[in-house]
Amino acid sequence: MRVRAVVASAPGRQSVEHIPDPEPAASEVVIEVRACGICGTDLHLLSGGLGDDRFPLVPGHESWGEIVAVGTGVHDHRVGDLVAVDPSLHCGRCGRCLRGQGNMCEDWGAIGATRPGAWAEYVAVPEANCHRLDASFPREAAALLEPVACAVRGLDRLRPRADEPAVVCGAGTMGLILALLLDARGVGPVTVVDPHPARRELAARLTDATARHPDEVTGLRVPWVVEATGHPSGFTQALDLVDRAGHLLVFGVAPPAARVEVSPYRVYADELTIVGSMAILHSFPAAVDTVRRHAARLTPLVTATFDLADIGTALDGVRAGTTVKTLIVPGASRGARR
Numbered sequence: 001m002r003v004r005a006v007v008a009s010a011p012g013r014q015s016v017e018h019i020p021d022p023e024p025a026a027s028e029v030v031i032e033v034r035a036c037g038i039c040g041t042d043l044h045l046l047s048g049g050l051g052d053d054r055f056p057l058v059p060g061h062e063s064w065g066e067i068v069a070v071g072t073g074v075h076d077h078r079v080g081d082l083v084a085v086d087p088s089l090h091c092g093r094c095g096r097c098l099r100g101q102g103n104m105c106e107d108w109g110a111i112g113a114t115r116p117g118a119w120a121e122y123v124a125v126p127e128a129n130c131h132r133l134d135a136s137f138p139r140e141a142a143a144l145l146e147p148v149a150c151a152v153r154g155l156d157r158l159r160p161r162a163d164e165p166a167v168v169c170g171a172g173t174m175g176l177i178l179a180l181l182l183d184a185r186g187v188g189p190v191t192v193v194d195p196h197p198a199r200r201e202l203a204a205r206l207t208d209a210t211a212r213h214p215d216e217v218t219g220l221r222v223p224w225v226v227e228a229t230g231h232p233s234g235f236t237q238a239l240d241l242v243d244r245a246g247h248l249l250v251f252g253v254a255p256p257a258a259r260v261e262v263s264p265y266r267v268y269a270d271e272l273t274i275v276g277s278m279a280i281l282h283s284f285p286a287a288v289d290t291v292r293r294h295a296a297r298l299t300p301l302v303t304a305t306f307d308l309a310d311i312g313t314a315l316d317g318v319r320a321g322t323t324v325k326t327l328i329v330p331g332a333s334r335g336a337r338r
């Protein structure tokens with residue numbers, strides 16, 4: 001049997017091709033992909049921003065599906081299980097892995113970035129990356145588990161207190177997820193700041209946050225601020241919004257070479273706390289609980305669904321920022337999947 005997959009062959013070039021049927025290694029399972037999200041990291045990867053040595057590659061790191069084959073050494077999962085996939089790959093042996101900091105692994109990788117991902121009908125993944133979804137799990141929200149796990153990790157780093165105001169800079173997909181999770185933790189009122197009217201409209205419609213243009217929050221100071229734009233100017237504004245003794249989470253992915261001016265005096269005198277968070281660390285189980293409890297509020301973030309064959313149209317929508325979370329659902333156009 002041959003498997004349909006999106007193959008990125010060079011920067012800016014991807015097409016739907018048939019790839020060999022994935023075989024599970026001893027400790028792996030093969031998943032029939034039910035859905036896989038598209039995010040900004042994928043756009044970065046497809047444009048060659050993570051390096052040309054990534055090609056050719058099947059992207060896709062926000063997936064869930066049904067196990068259809070298991071390797072000879074798999075014990076905790078069986079054919080028929082529904083699972084979501086944590087894409088993080090840690091070596092488990094380096095100093096940072098041994099200290100429990102696997103997302104800082106010297107050999108860090110990810111399914112869909114350093115090995116074939118889930119923009120495909122089937123994908124092989126390590127059993128250890130699978131998180132079982134029971135029959136009652138809200139499947140329509142399952143593809144949000146990976147980005148929610150990243151957001152949970154971010155809030156684990158920020159540790160915001162309930163009933164105190166927060167600002168999220170950036171109303172992209174992650175900004176909206178973070179705003180929803182802050183509210184779910186009782187943090188608030190939450191304000192989302194974004195220069196784009198369409199995104200502010202989405203933020204107002206899909207969250208309980210107040211949406212503001214950056215010019216409308218000049219002079220505002222709050223104890224909890226999340227930078228989720230990835231732009232250096234977003235960082236500067238986010239830092240300006242932090243109240244004395246306040247906390248800033250740097251969640252957005254800025255260009256590695258970007259630099260901004262920071263006042264060391266202000267960090268000192270105002271006792272500012274600035275933390276970063278990178279991907280997922282011990283946060284996937286909490287994401288499963290979070291998505292289950294808040295599915296009714298998270299599911300509307302899925303605003304577009306495309307078959308593999310329509311990957312070009314799907315990517316255009318993500319680039320244009322006209323969707324919140326776009327999913328690839330193999331067979332969607334045929335209505336073949338449950």
Ligand SMILES: [Zn+2]
Binds near residue numbers: 039041042
């Ligand atoms: Zn992602």
Ligand SMILES: [Zn+2]
Binds near residue numbers: 090095104
């Ligand atoms: Zn390691």
